[in-house]
Amino acid sequence: MKAEAVSKTLSKWGEGPLWFDGRVYYVDIEGHRIRSYDPSSGEEGAWEVGERVGFAIPREGGGFIMGGDNGLAFFDPETGEKTAIVDPEPDKKPDNRFNDGKCDPMGRLWAGTISTLKNKGAAALYRLDTELELTEQFPNVTNSNGLSWTKNGETFYYIDTPSKTVRAFDYDPKSGSISNERVAIDTIDLEGSPDGMTIDENDHVWIAFCRGGCVRCFNPATGEILETVELPISGVTSCAFGGDELGTLYITTGSFGNPEEPAAGHLFAVRPGVRGLPTVAFAG
Template sequence: MRSVEVVCDQKSELGEGPVWDVARGLICWVDILNGHIHEWDAEGNSLNTIKVDQMIGAIAVCVDGNYVAALKNGFGIIDCKSGNVQMIADPEEHLPENRFNDGKCDPSGRFWAGTMPLSEDKASGSLYVFNKDRSVIKMEDNITISNGLAWSKAEKAFYYIDTPTLKVVRYDYAAENGTITNKRTVIHIPKEAGFPDGMTIDREGMLWIAHWGGWQVTRWNPITGEQLTSFKLPASNITSCTFGGSAFKDLYITSARKGLSEEELKQQPLAGSLFVIRNCGYTGVPANEFKN
């Protein structure tokens, strides 16, 4: 069993969306509810936190080194040096009870992010694409908790999770214009395993899924729907994962304290931590960057 390490002392209320910044050699993640972007420099052993003064669902690195972000008030660009937030478009200004959740860039450099109701009890969320020209396109609606996203260039596929469905769905994906078609279910998650949350993909095209309430991340074959392996973690609410390090062999995993009782927090003192499984036995791919 490969060992799980805690990356640093920082604990998030709702840690999410880890992304490896290749140019700066940092692992970056968000604390959604506190509106924080955390940047950890493993070599320098130092943490930098950017406070954006609103909930932040997801970030991706831009080709110019800054961040594109899905925030409570819509899409924006964040200067990674000053922390200045430039809000650009809010497709759900008319839905103040929604917030953005998970988001990532596709292979062509578009930023995809989905929304969810703060109450988590109705299908008022949607999935959007934020383009280089700063236009926003709605791709899906009737979403309850928009979550994990991943693309396979080889399969010309887009994989997506709406958490309460306990499924991963696949769409045919056209890189040239970003369209998605032919939706079908490729993975069914047993309820007792925990709810599927964030997701990433490895070099072999296998999907890695974080399990909310499941104490684990799992690896799946999206062609056969078969679970291949599982890594157990010392916290129940596991939210997302990504590969990082110079060779993309380290698996970074976010977690949350949200929703845990005082007694559960005593039993899970590491809840909310960023974990890493170094040299996890698998290799990831660099995250796609936003072409701004």
């Protein structure tokens, strides 16, 4: 199965796609932008945010919650105004920044940091409650990346990229607590490193493999590879379901500056024959 480029815009390092209100929203980390793509019209939009931005998620009341170089903030796309929330790692600048983030079924934010110098264990995964209280949930991380919850909200999957595994946790949707950590998927023998992740209606996870040129679908109950989506570039970063009945898999990519990969940085899409789950907006 092969994905095709759909955006006209090239990102320096596209990441964090999600589907909301008829559009794909994603970020260009190194381009300091939140981007949008409307598949019905082909219209594309962008907002400059003034820092490397790892994720941007819609809020129930409008605008975005974002994470980047300077911690967590609200962003108003109408005015361009940022309102700081919290930075949990001010002593680790300029190395650490927020990377991937996603909201749980109750609208809490889960987001992790990355050590861009690859200092082992120097980053962490955090939870921001709807009252804007931030707590560390999983320490000793190096490159916090993909996150997903099963359809019933009772299992949480998580990627710390250098581990080359997908961890699974029991999840309590009411309290937002994780327990019973185990390895669900081991990718040590596969080309590329697991990056961003999404989940489909069958609770199968779709994982972008950076430097692997593909997205692979796994059954986390068995670790088996069920499907592979190929792209003509190595910098495959993340994916999310969207479009009609959530039946299109949108894939973000980044450029390593290889002249043999002119499509690197485009948003790609493919119809894999399954549907995803709706994006949850931040409830705070």
